[in-house]
Amino acid sequence: MSKEITPRSEDYSKWYNDLILKAGLADYSAVRGCMVIKPYGYALWENMRDVLDKKFKETGHENAYFPLFVPKSLFEAEEKNAEGFAKECAVVTHYRLKNDPNNPGKLIVDPEAKLEEELVVRPTSEAIIWNTYKGWIQSYRDLPILINQWANVVRWEMRTRLFLRTAEFLWQEGHTAHATEEEAIVETKQMINVYADFAENFMAMPVIQGVKSANERFAGAEDTYTIEALMQDGKALQSGTSHFLGQNFAKAFDVKYITKDNKPEYVWATSWGVSTRLIGALVMAHSDDQGLVLPPKLAPIQVVIVPIYKGEESKAIIDAKATEIMKNLKDKGIKVKYDNDDQSRPGWKFAEYEMKGVPVRMALGARDLENNVVEVARRDTKEKNVLSLDQIEAQIETLLSDIQNNIFNKAKTFRDENIVEVNDWDTFVKTLDEKGGFISAHWDGTPETEEKIKEMTKATIRCIPLNNKQENGACILTKNPSTQRVLFARAY
């Protein structure tokens, strides 16, 4: 069949692309670097979005929506932020097309319709949002502002990869304003915790929480907190970030509030986001050469029932039983699909749902009905078991939970096996080349050293883990004194 995917061992990136395309998550589009998210991929995003949205609301945030376009003068207000994003901005310069007089049927940009001021298509929304917050904040009574928006952003990346880095992507961005530094820092940490909890308990993807080095920090932030995950090929993936923005944006947009003591004070800010990149992370974290492996908590379909019948009469009987099982599972809140499509045969369906990563498959045939059993296959281990149809709902519920735990543990074991402490340069380089993974090593704390290491090895500091153990040591490269280890890796 044409639906085979390239094995990971042969070509990891080809495997990844094959998987996305053949599992029906996304397609390439006519636009460079932009992809079409297909219904199955979008369903996955919706599930992620719903869980996150609930968590944001539980932590006191509200959703709002700000414009796609940012006037250039606003965009450039916060210098570091502007500088950081400038080289990847799409810019709107005109607002009208007209017929090409020299080429009938074709359109040209109407030179008469040049904008007074260019509009930047948002690569992130701090500028437009802080310009707005200025009008909303006068007193300490107006604080905090805790807002999130679900949106698309555009970053004109030189090289793109499905989900991991696309020119346009979907994300959420939280933007909060606080009266005190302390409160803003608490918020920043709270949100990275929300992300870590989501990654581990829903995506079943273990992450390391930490702080970015100055080089890797978000443009315009005082501190960037990150969750870092490890992919199966040994490369790290930054999966979510939460920024403490200090008073940088408040100063840039002149956002002050009057304190209880009637003194003007700049507002403290945070911003935090995760994107459709998480889908790429999810794919790479668990999937295998047969296709996707999805965590039950996020899978668009948790259980698929495949009927196996001979003739119409047998089909009718199995239909009846399968429909009953489906109803009972649905009553338990389980997402079930009963695939009684007569156009494809069971074997084809088995392969297809494995490709799509459906966690549990039930195969129900006449033979099973006679014995009051059903064949249940789990996607993660590919184990098949014949289970009694009595209390099947409870058994499936347990199984789904087992699968969720199992794929998390598997990913965690892999991750833990791939964090190594390294104390000398040769081993550092050798480990990167041969094994990949996170390397815990001493660093002298200077941006120059980090830059040099990056140039020499392509490895960057992924983060300085939170609650990092303090110990004296010597920098892996310069041998200068160091007080703690940081995590290095090659990253996506």
Added chain:
RNA sequence: CGGGAGGUAGUUCAGCUCGGUAGAAUACUUGGUUUGGGACCAAGGGGUCGCAGGUUCGAAUCCUGUCCUCCCGACCA
């Protein structure tokens, strides 16, 4: 932006070296037989060969230009 690969049927690709009526597999349509791991038989439909020029009696094939996509790198979430 540098390097590489590519654009021919819905899809994957062959054909190009050496110019001569556009091919395969798969998918699709119809009919039949099937259904416990990607079914089988029969018939059928489907492509201005990325685009624009040029050479030629004749171009998917040769030449020039151009657009686009993917992969690797630099940049980045």
